[in-house]
Amino acid sequence: MLILKLMFKNAFRSKLRSTLTILGLTLAIIAFGFLRTVVEAWYAGVEASSASRLVTRNAISLIFPLPIAYKEKIRQIEGVEMVSYGQWFGGIYIDQKNFFANFAIEPESYLKLYPEYIIQDEHKKAFMKDRKGAVVGQKLVERFGWKIGDNITLKGTIYPGNWEFILLGIYKGKDKTTDESQFFFHWDYLNENLKKTAPSRADHAGFYLVGVKDPRFAVPVSEKIDKQFKNSLAETLTETERAFQLSFIYMTEAILVVIQIVSLIVILIILAVVANTMAMSVRERLPEFAVLKSLGVGGWRISLLIFGESLVITSIGCILGILLTFPAAKAFAAEMSNYFPVFIITQETIYLDIAISFLIGIIAAIFPTIRAIRVQIAESLMRVR
């Protein structure tokens, strides 16, 4: 008990220094938590993907569409329960900066394949009926202050012209990881327009979404689909939705690596700061440790004292950091919603925060402890005047 009291007392012997160290650690924990959450946000699409959904696209690359006739062919393949399709539209709302994902989809089957998009029944009905209708995620609606019945104009980048939509439905996600910042409208609306303006581009889908009867057979089913279209003009590549999402992440892997390296650096910076504090704290008290030793206090007790002091400081910093991460992340998520539609601090991040603080506390105490244990009683008492 006495030793615990001594640890706390020592940790705050120099109030200013301990406060500054704790502040530094708090900042580092927030920064680390942030960077991890950014990386996790990158993977949010993967987290939200389902094992029973497959994505079929043109094998050359996503920019090449597939004929609409493939829909029936895919549906006839054994193990396939349902087929939907869609097209990345790439429309811009007023300015390029307002980026969000917008898709032309076949509404009926698409919404069936995505039960995690929750829409009120009357909204759903109204949307199905009206070709110019659009369904938009809750977060996107909030971002632009839209409401049901609003007219929204998107400027086409892939499909030229101004395209007008009426907001008829708002969807909410079933889980926290569901992306609530997408914009969906009728594929038919796009296709009919293309038939008039660019007939060669009409009757194509950018991708097919395939619901399988049993997720265990996802791989054989996707192989069958690709085999079906082998050696045709538009060969296909079918993957689980998860693999499809991952392929995007791999393309930006370099940036993720950079972020991960950087989050390691923040740990090193704060390690240096805490180690410095401990080194100074012990150096100033070397005569005290000499006194303790002359009283017969053993090396392990002295170690316990120093490690304990270091851990008291890091624990306080860690707790403060974790507590502050949440409001900070909330503010950040609001500001950066167009980059990161899903921005949630996970439990693992919290555990990692704790583990890192603990580790910093231990490492920072190693050298000072060795120094305190090795101190020569006589030499160091001489410094006491």
Add this chain to the structure above:
Amino acid sequence: MRIFFLYSLRNLLSRRLTTILTGIGMCLVVFVFASILMLSEGLRKTLVDTGSYDNVIIVRKGATSEVQSAVERHQAAILETQQEIALGADGKPLFAKELVVLINLPKRDSDKPSNVVIRGIEENSLILRQQQIRIVEGRMPKPGSSEILAGINIAQRFKGAGIDESLTFALRNWNVVGIFDAGKTGFSSEVWADADQLMSAFRRQAYSSVVFKLKDTSEFDELKSRIETDPRLTIEAKREVRYYADQSEAMSSFLRILGMSLTIIFSLGAIIGAMITMYAAVANRIGEIGTLRSLGFQRSSILLAFLMESLLISLIGGVAGLILSSFLQFFTVSTMNFQTFSELAFSFSLTLEIALMSIFFSIIMGFLGGVLPAIRASRMKIVDLLR
């Protein structure tokens, strides 16, 4: 002055561990600061160097990249007859119709696929980019064949893109007969093939873009307004440099935001580290300060001495961080540009400006970390200091 400098320096040396730890903090922050600036500079250089000021690129109205764009044959024919276009040695306009598509290729090291730009070119395409492009291995493809050229970054990184290897797409085999080096430009991350061959392989009717050189560069604005309002054309004209700079806007603003917020947070950590060190330095040297003051040194001299000490640590840390980050120049970052969806390789690029900014930044950190402790040191009364 020399003694004062020695005084600061020797004090730093006398508490070596603390100085080193504080310096490491500064060093790492400057490292992050410099490397992020170097990364955005590398990206900017790559995309700016890709274009030439005299070249004009035509894409479909509203298209933000060549991949999204389509220029119909009849529109290309109208554009080719414009008077402002420079003429080549053969008396024909320096004008190239190009097709740009993305294909999925697996990487050599991980087998993971990424989007690569394939550009269908005409003879003039090479003349228009002759300043940037140089064949470093193999030879030019025969016109009208399935022979292709691979940019050096692609040849190194993607399966089947090396010399004498072959790529398979659109039901055909394409043999790589040459490798070209386009320096730091985006072209180094492309594969070039015959435009007509590509169009027939992909069953494309329209070109993606048209590029030409101006006779007189000052005629651009006039030409742009005339062709953009021509009812037969639904196109947009941009100077090539401008077009490529626009391509990297999202990426560079992402890097900037990420970089700046990280540096600010990290630098707070390092400043706190310096403050801790300097407050301890002041506390340990109370008697010394009293002695100096009683010898007749002014408060300002004491302030300066401690500030100098803090600046010295940060300067040493900053220089170390800069040296560390300069090694990054040997690395190339290869990632997907969000705006074009295609692979783009660029390297860290250290400029004098970045170096100066990094050093300046480290000095600022040292100043902020040292100023409060230094003020405290200079504020105390002599009798209290000597007690």
Add this chain to the structure above:
Amino acid sequence: MALELKYLKSKKQMDFKKKFIEIRDIYKSYRRGNLIIPVLENISFDIVEGEFLALMGPSGSGKSTLLNLIAGIDKPDSGVISIQGVDITTLSETELAHWRASNVGFIFQFYNLIPVLTAFENIELPLLLTGLSKQERHEHVILALKIVNLEDRMHHFPGQLSGGQQQRVAIARAFVTDPTILVADEPTGDLDRVSAEDVLELMTRLNFELGKTIIMVTHDPKAAKKARQIQYLEKGIMHAHPQIDV
């Protein structure tokens, strides 16, 4: 030695009768929380040029405070301290620092050398506040080192010197600028007997041969005996007649 010190004041200029330092009606008290503790009360006396004065008295008698006031590192609550006609209690902080630089040399109980500077550099330190050139500074320092007989140790750091040697360096630092007065606070308090003798011998020579005015606070009767005059302080009040026989 006197010949070598031609830049220092020569003995013949001294006038023992001239009032050199005038101290009038000094009051000084410290505040501890709400408590006001008087330290010096109504102190008045004069010091003539070339004096070697020992201030004695028990702990807490206020002798160090008085020394600090004369040296210009503390200010009285009221009263006048006039040194060579300058009332230093009216000087601003900056003026006082300038005044100290050219008029006062300090000798401390714990030497107070700067540990990271060599003996040479420590002695050079106060010269930085004068307008001397680098060459002149060098000459002065070497001369001062000769006087304290430590030329062979000039590149040593304080940590590499004995206590007595350190105090000699400190004394060299105190007189190298040729100050008007030298103040010493327990200069022998931390030294063994032999070193203390050396230091006192050196101070006596500075007073006798170079005519330096010295004010020394001390506990040590042996040290006080070396002074020309002794003053006693008790409970903040000056006693004209010694109560303790030396």
